[in-house]
Amino acid sequence: MSAAGATVRVGRRRSAGRSRFVARFRRRPLALIGLVGVVVVVVVALAAPLLAPYDPAASDYSAILQGPGSPGHLLGTDDLGRDVLSRLIVGSRASLTAGVFATLLALVVAVPIGMVAGYYRGWVDVIVSRVTDVVLSFPFLILAVGLAAILGPSLKNATIALAVGQLPMFVRITRGEVMGLREQEYVQAAVINGAPTRVVLRRHMLPNILSPLIVQSTVAIPGAIIGAAVLSFLGLGVQPPTAAWGTMLSQAQQYVSQAPWFAVFPGLAIAVTTLSFNLFGDGLRDVLDVRLAS
């Protein structure tokens, strides 16, 4: 009886941290709205072929530049008579792919570099810091445009270019956090106990630097989504006829006076997606940032 009670108590204590996290998050309605928005966009992107009413590449030349609400086309058609709603739904894939993968790629490359620089310091740190300074000295879009031009225009290359642009921020954050943790007693205890550096970094430090990295990711993903749209808009990202929000906008710009609504929906899709990520990220920051919470 008492043994069972003890087990329950331990179980409760373990989930207490998580439920406090959930409770704090619940108290932020805007963050919840953001979370819902993110989930919706992700689901739409995953289920795009099932949700799109038409083939996004199918042209209907008898129905060109139809306005929203025209028969059979809820959001109208584009200059080639393709269904705008279907292209928006399928276009979510390009945006999310670029946003999420650019950030993941940046994390995978930046975190080990930042950890090594922050842990060993010395000349490794000097080199890493100078290189991040150099990358930071190029304005984000100039860097992305230059890289996309070098690598050639495609979604994959745009994603790589955006990842490179995000590297310095992640390296700096990781480096700074690891530098601070290095002086912590529990880390020094692990070192004295003979834990190999690999273990110290992976088991003792990595879990403790996740919060700031997650928060930065929620800033980086919407940034990359806009960046990908800009590159596609400029013709350096997704190539037509593939549907993407940025390419839809550059098409729409040519028909601003004939079909103004055409420019509204893709931009709205980008804005709603990035706003959802930003709202969610802001809430997450408030919840994860212990200093603010206390």
Next chain:
Amino acid sequence: MQWYILRRVGQSLVTLFIATIVVFVGVRALPGDAATALSAETSNPKVLQAIRQEYGLDQPVPVQYVRWLGHAIQGDLGQSPKTGISVSQTLAERLPVTLELAGLALIIALAIGLPIGILAAVRRGSVADYVASTTALVGLSVPHFWLGILFILGFAVSLQWLPASGFVPLTDPLGNLSHMAMPAVVLGIGLAAVVMRQMRSAMLESLGADFVRTARAKGMSERVVVGIHVLRNSLITVVTVVGLQLGTLISGAVITEQIFIIPGIGKLTIDSVFSRDYPSLQGVVLITATGYIVANLLVDIAYSLLNPRIRVSGGAA
């Protein structure tokens, strides 16, 4: 203090030096052969050989780099193979246009962002704070270029208040301003959101600081506490952050100039990518990187002058 400034200047020079290598190598990594581009796309091997010799393209890359850097330091950035005009001259014509756009955008951003940020911090948790913070987040989330298109739709196509695109030099101030109004607002709105958020959090931090408690305990009026002590301390942080937004402004200018067809360095960047005008591209990237590094340096120095705490810790490190 001098030691700190010297160290920062040294770091900046190293960064700038590496940046020049990156620019040089990067431009050579672009697809297409420079000699072919210079010869107006000929395939005659003799002509190509002659061009390579004339421009030193047959030399080893490090030799080419040193020559290029030597010329660049003297302000000679080569000439555009498309127009035959020297890159320095093109930059001298286009840089002021972008600076005007960025300057106007910055004024708009400060005019919107600072008062709202202060209000949100002083009335923390109120409806005003809630509305301001959410609006700022919306401002951050809306892509510039879409906003630009919407502005053209609304103010140029529908209402016909402002010209949709193009540029008029400052010699016609009214014409200039009517063409710059929309792009400057579009570029300024995103930055206003950043300024507002920074101002709000800097004010909140200052409001919770010990010196504010002391000031209040001394019996100072709330107006003096907030208006003098908190505001001055918060502005230091915000000025720094705004100084570091130069890169964002230039990035924003690239796309804004493209939409409103403004002949600044942003449009030059995109045009030179598509016309394979590599000397121009090289020039723009070099200028923006140099400007950014210098701005960062100046911000750091200004910050260390305003905030003695940095000086001390920076000197000890």
